[in-house]
Amino acid sequence: MTRASLSAAPKTVRVDLGDRSYDILIGPGLIATAAGEIAGRLKGRRMAVITDEHVAPLYLEPLMASLKEKGIEAVSLVLPAGEKTKSFEHLIPVCEAILGARIERNDAVIALGGGVIGDLTGFAAGIARRGSRFIQIPTSLLAQVDSSVGGKTGINSPHGKNLIGVFHQPDLVLADTDVLDTLSPREFRAGYAEVAKYGLIDKPDFFAWLEKNWQAVFAGGEARIEAIAISCQAKADVVAADERENGRRALLNLGHTFGHALEAATQYDGRRLVHGEGVAIGMVLAHQFSARMNLASPDDATRVETHLKAVGLPTRMNDIPGTLPPAEKLMDAIAQDKKVKGGKLTFILTRGIGQSFVADDVPANEVLRFLEEKHPG
Amino acid sequence: MTRASLSAAPKTVRVDLGDRSYDILIGPGLIATAAGEIAGRLKGRRMAVITDEHVAPLYLEPLMASLKEKGIEAVSLVLPAGEKTKSFEHLIPVCEAILGARIERNDAVIALGGGVIGDLTGFAAGIARRGSRFIQIPTSLLAQVDSSVGGKTGINSPHGKNLIGVFHQPDLVLADTDVLDTLSPREFRAGYAEVAKYGLIDKPDFFAWLEKNWQAVFAGGEARIEAIAISCQAKADVVAADERENGRRALLNLGHTFGHALEAATQYDGRRLVHGEGVAIGMVLAHQFSARMNLASPDDATRVETHLKAVGLPTRMNDIPGTLPPAEKLMDAIAQDKKVKGGKLTFILTRGIGQSFVADDVPANEVLRFLEEKHPG
Structure with missing residues (x-):
């Protein structure tokens, strides 16, 4: 499916926040074409890619190759996977990697991973040079429909989860729906709970549609893209x-x-x-x-x-x-x-x-x- | 002079930033009456006071006493003095102290000190619970006329000074002009350079006034308060x-x-x-x-x-x-x-x-x- 679907234009959801507005692109094959989308929107030619040890073997190389091909100079940092990574211990090297890469006004920091990588990297981007440009490439369904929309970033404290962070909106979100095929069924289902949530909040028709079409959403293809786009739009509106x-x-x-x-x-x-x-x-x-x-x-x-x-x-x-x-x-x-x-x-x-x-x-x-x-x- | 001047109303400079607007009060004896000013403006009754080992022996006790008298429950944290304190190493315990004190929506974090304490504490306040209320009590001339106005906060990185931080506006600034009497002449002069700067930027009359009245500004009293107020106003306007x-x-x-x-x-x-x-x-x-x-x-x-x-x-x-x-x-x-x-x-x-x-x-x-x-x- 990946090959055929590369030709399809991704769906775009616009998050309307005045001068902090941004696009979420949703569709197959977006990691391989990421650099084209980025280069078309941002002037900078330096990037720092932050990812984790689970995601790196799957997607880091194609992303770095895509960036290189478009003349974007990128460094990468691979962190341990898991919730414990959302800590000052890992925030510090991410900040230093961003500063060391001389990411400046038009350059960007890229989060390649699930919610943990997105929250941590977004926080680091939000405080490096008092706010650097930030691109999210969410690799879990949960991150695609929830944490990559809304600008909440942060780390955990011994006093509780997500207690330290900033609001920092991304400049672009690339939700590559192909990556969802590598999620475990349990992980996909967990993300689906948030999809269903948008129906339950204020979209009864969407919930009814999910009741009928959930198998198609789980199978992939257009129904899945549609469900993700509606979810992102719902969160973006709120x-x-x-x-x-x-x-x-x-x-x-x-x-x-x-x-x-x-x-x-x-x-x-x-x-x-x-x-x-x-x-x-x-x-x-x-x-x-x-x-x-x-x-x-x-x-x-x-x-x-x-x-x-x-x-x-x-x-x-x-x-x-x-x-x-x-x-x-x-x-x-x-x-x-x-x-x-x-x-x-x-x-x-x-x-x-x-x-x-x-x-x-x-x-x-x-x-x-x-x-x-x-x-x- | 302190005793007599306690009765004088402080000068107020308003920093006009929409829903992030705030007042800078400038005058003698403000530390001893801080809690009254705070309690009149903020609903919260929990505060965390961050200061350093040079400032604490001089002003921490009167501030804590003033807070207690107004029914405000406050904890304090005393950090080492000096530029090295503007680091992740000290940011972490400040964040944890704020969270540990259960500072919530209407409560506030108070910075009692010079630029280092103000920048570090403002940053911690800016990221604790994704933004907590923040009160500055600047104790150097430089901090009173420069760093306490404008919302720039941050720490240093091995890559350079002030490279990690956020914009986070205070809710109130209390510039107690009595504290300037304890500064060394060299430190006072260094702050004065920034006062003169405001004249040189776009206030030729102020510069001419300083040329005539600088000795009175150095001596203290009304001329000094006036010079600080004009400086704060100048920066606030910009x-x-x-x-x-x-x-x-x-x-x-x-x-x-x-x-x-x-x-x-x-x-x-x-x-x-x-x-x-x-x-x-x-x-x-x-x-x-x-x-x-x-x-x-x-x-x-x-x-x-x-x-x-x-x-x-x-x-x-x-x-x-x-x-x-x-x-x-x-x-x-x-x-x-x-x-x-x-x-x-x-x-x-x-x-x-x-x-x-x-x-x-x-x-x-x-x-x-x-x-x-x-x-x-």
């Missing part, structure tokens, strides 16, 4: 309306409050639960809780659960292997994530499929009772 | 017109291209040359070079030199103790600071006192010949 997360952007956290609590409860052990799986369970819980609060029909919760289960995602807390801490401990994790004010929490709830909203007066004790019911013991 | 340094803001670099080259040539050894002294010599050189290029009268260069010499600042390269490298080496340092394009440099030149402008076509070989003349051997 981000354009609320770049710094004061209001509407919070909707992107649908399923994430419960999801983060479950990730914390499993000590971020990816063997037990990865982020997208936590979000899948969290979205089901958010719909069930909304039904319990008489905001939405229980049928909607059932519909969400049925679809996510069909694609192979976990949908219940006891789908997670191993023992979970008791409900009160999960509640502590939620309270740490979201501040509790006068016994009330801010939560993303829903009035039905595609009708999510920010609820800022959710009684903490109702959440606890709900968790106790869903996870007795 | 920054408001050009927050991200694309055009007009470059004027603030008057004297800095030569100055930086001299700082580099003396290996940033503060015993030989401190920043403001480099700027003083640099401003004289910029006026002399402008005269040589027939842009300005040589009388203006003489007037600048006479004034800076009168206050006790160095004005010539051979005022610097020790041996300087030859002119070509200085030229290399200039070329590294500013890019040379087709043999041309961008430089801040002048048509006379208070008539500076950005010249982007200065022949590099003319600069070299000028340096050879001024510094033979």
